[in-house]
Amino acid sequence: DMFTAIIDLQKLLYTEAEIIKTLELYLKAEEQRLEKVRQLRQEYGQMYQLASQDMESFIANPVNAYLLVKRLTADWKNVEYLMLEGEGKNLIENITRNRDDLKFPDDDDLNGAAVALLRLQDTYKIDTSVLAKGYIQGTKHSSELTAGDCFELGRQSYNNEDFYHTVLWMQEALERAEEEIDKTADAAEVLEYLAYATYKQGNTRHALKLTSNLLKLVPDHPRAGGNKIFFENSLQRSEKKKKGDDGDVPVEETYMEFKRSVYDIPEREKYEMLCRGEKLMNKIEEGKLKCHYYTNNHPYYLLQPVKEEEAFLRPRIVMYHNILSDKEIEVVKTLATPLLKRATVQNYKSGELEMANYRICKSAWLSNQEHEIVAKISQRIEDLTGLTMSTAEELQVVNYGIGGHYEPHFDFSRREETNAFQSLGTGNRIATWLNYMSDVEGGATVFPHISVAVWPKKGSAAFWYNLFKSGEGDMLTRHAACPVLAGSKWVSNKWIHERGQEFRRKCGLHFTD
Ligand SMILES: O=C(O)CCC(=O)C(=O)O
Numbered sequence: 001d002m003f004t005a006i007i008d009l010q011k012l013l014y015t016e017a018e019i020i021k022t023l024e025l026y027l028k029a030e031e032q033r034l035e036k037v038r039q040l041r042q043e044y045g046q047m048y049q050l051a052s053q054d055m056e057s058f059i060a061n062p063v064n065a066y067l068l069v070k071r072l073t074a075d076w077k078n079v080e081y082l083m084l085e086g087e088g089k090n091l092i093e094n095i096t097r098n099r100d101d102l103k104f105p106d107d108d109d110l111n112g113a114a115v116a117l118l119r120l121q122d123t124y125k126i127d128t129s130v131l132a133k134g135y136i137q138g139t140k141h142s143s144e145l146t147a148g149d150c151f152e153l154g155r156q157s158y159n160n161e162d163f164y165h166t167v168l169w170m171q172e173a174l175e176r177a178e179e180e181i182d183k184t185a186d187a188a189e190v191l192e193y194l195a196y197a198t199y200k201q202g203n204t205r206h207a208l209k210l211t212s213n214l215l216k217l218v219p220d221h222p223r224a225g226g227n228k229i230f231f232e233n234s235l236q237r238s239e240k241k242k243k244g245d246d247g248d249v250p251v252e253e254t255y256m257e258f259k260r261s262v263y264d265i266p267e268r269e270k271y272e273m274l275c276r277g278e279k280l281m282n283k284i285e286e287g288k289l290k291c292h293y294y295t296n297n298h299p300y301y302l303l304q305p306v307k308e309e310e311a312f313l314r315p316r317i318v319m320y321h322n323i324l325s326d327k328e329i330e331v332v333k334t335l336a337t338p339l340l341k342r343a344t345v346q347n348y349k350s351g352e353l354e355m356a357n358y359r360i361c362k363s364a365w366l367s368n369q370e371h372e373i374v375a376k377i378s379q380r381i382e383d384l385t386g387l388t389m390s391t392a393e394e395l396q397v398v399n400y401g402i403g404g405h406y407e408p409h410f411d412f413s414r415r416e417e418t419n420a421f422q423s424l425g426t427g428n429r430i431a432t433w434l435n436y437m438s439d440v441e442g443g444a445t446v447f448p449h450i451s452v453a454v455w456p457k458k459g460s461a462a463f464w465y466n467l468f469k470s471g472e473g474d475m476l477t478r479h480a481a482c483p484v485l486a487g488s489k490w491v492s493n494k495w496i497h498e499r500g501q502e503f504r505r506k507c508g509l510h511f512t513d
């Protein structure tokens, strides 16, 4: 899959250049071929004209008779060949089968890219027609979508049984198709999808209206007549039900589908609000946050203190600025790029690592031995946190994909979980150090339960303890990576473990320390 990391998508531009070359070759070959066909057509025509003046005497001439037979045997074979054997087949094979250096995305990538656009639309509340015009947060990033492109997004949503987005995008496709001179979508086809999705969304009356419009457009449409009857019956049934036991209005099925567990709603909503940059923290909490120079009393940083900015106090979440240089970031990205693999998450029941739609990125692990810069980064984290890196995990390098995100999660493992860290023998993830290695739009790291949003800045880092001093997990550290609106988001992180920190971070007796 290519959609899960922006770095992989860059290869697709090379594929596109090769496709352009292939199309040019194809057009040239086809033009030559058609020219030959045109010539033959003319020769056939000339002879026929001559013959039709006086058929009998024409055939009576043995040369003519011979030529006629020849035209319908040998020459005809030639015509057949010209008509059937375009260069197309060869050229297609050349570009798809014989080229290992070219990457083609597959249907899953198309679906992933479509779902990503829809996710961005929802999280950042982007209006469908604004997005279709290529605007993302006021700046024009891309070309416009055609009616056909909108139709394709609607169709992808439909295949995912996401009727909410099907309606939005089919409506947009319909509006755009109306304006287009060279139509890229068929209004009848759009209307059929739109009507069904509207019905699935619980609006049968409007679905019926859309189907009537479809029938006006294509009176002998193969399915619309049947659909109309189906919608009419369904309307009658619900009317009867309403009259039969009044007060008991039938609950809309699809509404239930969309509603998630009550527990989820506040977190989800807060997560999205924070992603959009809405300020949720109360002024008093915010007023307590400080920004100052920090040395950790380390000789090196006494000479060159780093800027420490508090993002929250309990749990304490801090940002350090200018931690990694551009050059170090380049090295880390270069080392990681060939090793990137679709990132996994741990199934909390089975303990197995698996891919999940709630984490769209690729990641790679770099050990200190890999390169002196990796070791240097480890050392820097040790010096600034005072925690030993000897039990930490390797440096995880992450590149997010289109609309890439990581939904709310804990970095530490909970008691009830089947715990993969147990085999490491280093205890739980006591703290997280997160380096931001690129500037992007969107893609904040947010903590929905404490209303904190940390915005990526190339070279900066975030740090927090996941566990209290007692070893108990701090539920308020639940956090998420917001979908990336634009750009290629790179981060790297160090997960620091409990073992070895006994004298570095003293055990607390109190739960909430
Ligand atoms: O990328 C981010 O902003 C956060 C990543 C994260 O939470 C994780 O990888 O555990």
Ligand SMILES: [Fe+2]
Pocket: 409, 410, 411, 479
């Ligand atoms: Fe995390």
